[in-house]
Amino acid sequence: AQKVTQAQTEISVVEKEDVTLDCVYETRDTTYYLFWYKQPPSGELVFLIRRNSFDEQNEISGRYSWNFQKSTSSFNFTITASQVVDSAVYFCALSRGGSQGNLIFGKGTKLSVKP
Amino acid sequence: DGGITQSPKYLFRKEGQNVTLSCEQNLNHDAMYWYRQDPGQGLRLIYYSQIVNDFQKGDIAEGYSVSREKKESFPLTVTSAQKNPTAFYLCASRPRDRGEVDQPQHFGDGTRLSIL
Numbered sequence: 001a002q003k004v005t006q007a008q009t010e011i012s013v014v015e016k017e018d019v020t021l022d023c024v025y026e027t028r029d030t031t032y033y034l035f036w037y038k039q040p041p042s043g044e045l046v047f048l049i050r051r052n053s054f055d056e057q058n059e060i061s062g063r064y065s066w067n068f069q070k071s072t073s074s075f076n077f078t079i080t081a082s083q084v085v086d087s088a089v090y091f092c093a094l095s096r097g098g099s100q101g102n103l104i105f106g107k108g109t110k111l112s113v114k115p
Numbered sequence: 116d117g118g119i120t121q122s123p124k125y126l127f128r129k130e131g132q133n134v135t136l137s138c139e140q141n142l143n144h145d146a147m148y149w150y151r152q153d154p155g156q157g158l159r160l161i162y163y164s165q166i167v168n169d170f171q172k173g174d175i176a177e178g179y180s181v182s183r184e185k186k187e188s189f190p191l192t193v194t195s196a197q198k199n200p201t202a203f204y205l206c207a208s209r210p211r212d213r214g215e216v217d218q219p220q221h222f223g224d225g226t227r228l229s230i231l
Contacts, residue, residue: 009155033217045158045205045222052217091157095217101146101165101209102173103220105157 006106023092138206
């Protein structure tokens with residue numbers, strides 16, 4: 001069975017702290033994609049990153065970085081020098097096998113960044 | 116600007132009533148999706164459609180129905196058979212896979228449905 005686990009339900013940090021959001025997945029597929037989405041209070045999901053199972057290179061985009069480790073089935077997301085605008089719910093998602101674009105979402109991690 | 120428009124933003128349903136949530140996209144995407152989000156939960160797939168006049172059930176299709184008569188539109192009807200409809204509903208779309216697979220889904224702003 002395929003599954004995505006985001007063990008951290010809520011995280012609260014003070015502005016400028018670094019914070020890591022954990023994502024652990026389960027799948028028997030050899031080819032799959034992992035995604036991170038951000039859901040601000042307004043409600044829409046904003047796509048952040050897509051990573052395929054053959055690309056284990058870490059990625060950095062500004063203050064955001066992602067660490068993909070196939071050996072531990074993890075795809076963690078780090079925000080460096082957090083800002084109040086980073087406050088949102090963050091979802092990790094896994095593409096299903098034989099994918100028609102369908103995703104399995106984790107339950108999300110609510111990040112609160114306080115000034 | 117291209118995007119996905121969901122309407123209304125808030126919707127109230129009386130007991131025994133069917134209600135329809137609208138989802139329109141002008142991104143020329145082939146595939147469209149409906150998700151349900153409950154507090155503290157991830158998104159669960161209700162229905163999806165890869166092409167006009169065709170759609171498939173997702174994980175929690177009972178009590179819902181959809182149609183896909185036009186590429187741009189994928190309305191969701193919450194029927195009276197859905198006993199716990201209060202939730203946040205999100206519509207998404209994505210382009211067909213051409214060479215590059217599993218392209219990301221783009222989401223609308225959502226509709227919040229409540230029971231009166």
